[in-house]
Amino acid sequence: MELDNEMSKVGQAGARRFSSIVLIVIIVVLALSLTALYQAWEAIQAGDLTGGYYLLIGFVGLALSTYMLLQTRRRIKRFTLETPPITTIIVCPKCEFKNVRNFERGDYILKDLGTCSKCEGTMMITAIYREVPEKRKEEKLYP
């Protein structure tokens, strides 16, 4: 466990140092690109053709820094465990009354849930599943 603690210290310090360096770089690039844009504006105002280069540099720098900023945000977002929604479907086999709700602890497939609210039949859990959103189904992308 001692090594474990040491490791976590190294890891956390590393992550913090890493992200602060990245942040400084991003800010510097952002400042530089803004200056470049300003210079471009001044040059174009003065009728100087080199203003075009400044404009290019400015926009590239701007794009780069926003991209990096988004990347670091994604890094932070990765540090969570997602909980997918689980659906439980309850059906009365007699009158076909159907109830769909979120999963609760204690649910299991083929569990009897007592009498139906509409008739004398016995309600039963017929399905418990997780639905994967359409955009994450990748199988269509390949031939």
Place this chain on the structure above:
Amino acid sequence: MYIMVREIEGSLLRLKFIRDEGRKIAIDTIKEIGAPKTDPSDRVDQFMEYVTIPPESMDPAGVVWKLEHILDIRDDRFKDEIKLMAPAADATNVNNLENTLEAAAALNVIYKVIRHFYILGKKTLSLYIIMQIQMLLPLIMREAEAYASALKAFSHGQPIGDGAGALVAAKLMHGHRKKKIEKDCVVAKVPLDGRTAYVIKAEGPGGNVGKPGEAIKHVIEEYDGKIATVIMIDAALKLEGEKPGAVAEGIGAAIGGPGTEAYKIEESILKYKIPINAVIIKEDIGDAVSPMRKEIFDATEEAVARVNRLIKEKTKEGDAVIIAGIGNTIGVGQ
């Protein structure tokens, strides 16, 4: 090399996060359903460090039984440990907690192995040590994420993709009288198209795979080998590009795990020369251990139809068949 070390470090942090989260979920679940008198944290930490030493296989004769014995002891030990940690848990919850803690222990092992290579790589500055771990990293991370979602499913008692086979058997035996059979399995005598089917699955709804090999052997011996065919239904790993929930048929003992159950089934069908058929439901490693996807749930209907068709085509009226649904039956009753 610096980039590779950085990449490993990033993954290592994520692994540590996953492991700690898993440990927390395990402890919270024990507190919630087990009503422990003392704080279970220390015991959980000890549990996560348990090692199982496999039997020596230099002289391989009889190693199956040695392995089975070791695994039995391990299972008993785990269950005892959980009963101590969570005295209020019933049999279903003990099984679920056992699965939860096993997933937490697996995450701990993954984290420790990657950490070992990371530190070793930094110490020796050997490109090869760093490279070999960096190359495997994407696969290892996938596995770790899979274990993390398994852990969550187990802690809630939700059915997982691996339970597809058990679900097929549950659908076939529902409404018929069940009998408990060797080591956490149930068997039901179900009339199907004039044939008699002995449907076997692990006893649910607790997290449990049972010993279907033992159960199949028992039924075969009970009827002196007068079984027309054995049909096994199991979830199987798909290749990338295959559709999740695709159903396929084949021949052979469709069962994973350490191999002891497959061995028993193969031995007993060989003794009476019984043909064996397999129906498999395809899914990837992530889907196999996370809460059951709708596609896989829907595929169990098709698997039931395939089993019925197989019986019609491969057997005559009056025959007896064994249908075994393999897999972890967590969240699936019968």
